[in-house]
């Protein structure tokens with residue numbers, strides 16, 4: 001049985017392509033140009049229970065409130081899967097307007113194949129009555145790869161609890177982003193989220209940063225200062241690079257977590273605190289424990305729930321969506337046109353090793369937004385560090401390398417620029433065929449599909 005979709009968008013061309021794409025894929029479609037008509041149909045559907053399987057909608061449309069549409073859908077058909085196509089800046093409000101339902105977000109501009117894929121997945125999940133298969137609305141975190149779905153599920157599961165969470169993963173994998181999401185989707189969301197990076201401040205100042213100090217508590221303490229614990233009261237304290245916390249501070253932290261109270265440095269006034277701790281590290285804390293650099297009891301206290309962020313190399317399938325997202329973001333941030341990636345460029349990005357993970361991809365997209373000469377980014381436009389590293393890890397990716405060389409050679413628009421490539425290609429092929437045949441010309445010619453004379457002639461030139 002075919003699935004049905006209602007499409008709401010004020011942009012006629014978008015309605016047109018979506019309707020075509022969905023009909024071609026065998027869906028029953030109904031399109032709406034404005035929310036009035038759409039909401040009238042919702043009223044009817046509510047009476048007749050004739051809802052579609054899926055709604056696809058924009059939220060920002062001139063002269064109308066897409067949020068209201070979402071809120072109505074939420075009220076009338078809370079289990080109806082909704083795909084929201086919107087610019088990234090509107091995502092937060094969309095998520096809050098549609099809490100709880102199955103919801104997916106497609107950043108504009110989107111890829112039609114991706115829309116269909118997400119749509120089919122959403123409907124499948126609904127039919128199997130399992131909301132879990134549809135990614136929870138985790139704001140701003142992009143990831144379709146199974147390893148990321150685990151992360152999203154953890155965020156969803158933890159939304160009603162205040163337990164400590166330990167986030168591990170290499171630098172730039174999104175630990176801070178996930179910490180934010182955990183906070184945003186918790187009961188503490190309207191209280192502060194405060195972050196402190198142990199690696200970024202001198203060890204001797206960590207204690208006073210965390211717990212605050214009285215005026216004159218130590219040399220340089222010219223003012224009384226409220227610590228991060230107090231700032232985060234009722235909310236979440238994110239302790240980044242916890243592995244770099246000095247052991248003395250670890251002892252203090254452990255006590256505060258157990259007692260919910262502490263004295264600021266140099267103060268005799270006890271401060272009570274209600275703070276949820278999310279800690280992160282790129283180190284192996286168990287090793288640090290074994291080496292005596294990290295307290296075993298603190299490790300267990302923080303590690304109530306452990307969420308591991310995969311490296312970008314472990315989720316190469318997400319590279320396309322992430323790159324599209326970062327290119328869009330960079331274009332807004334830098335006020336430049338949005339760059340697209342050519343198939344070959346995307347291929348090269350997917351093959352790169354990404355030691356700096358998502359952060360490196362984000363920086364690369366920013367760089368491309370400024371540096372790539374035209375709207376479509378080609379392999380030759382990619383920064384050298386990406387290209388060189390791509391070649392070394394993916395030596396047999398000869399097409400990408402060739403493409404890059406062709407791009408470079410043709411950029412000068414000189415006539416007959418293909419000739420040297422053809423010549424070299426044929427020479428390499430001849431050598432390889434002769435090597436394979438042990439120098440036997442007849443056989444080498446056969447391998448190449450040439451006549452023996454052709455081979456002899458070419459060997460002479």
Ligand SMILES: Nc1ncnc2c1ncn2[C@@H]1O[C@H](COP(=O)(O)OP(=O)(O)OP(=O)(O)O)[C@@H](O)[C@H]1O
Nearest residue numbers: 140141142143170171172173174175176177358359
């Ligand atoms: N899944 C994702 N979707 C969108 N953006 C992401 C994702 N993961 C990471 N980012 C972005 O990549 C950058 C690096 O992420 P973040 O700072 O959270 O990493 P981290 O693991 O905390 O790094 P470090 O250990 O170096 O502090 C941020 O700008 C973040 O917004």
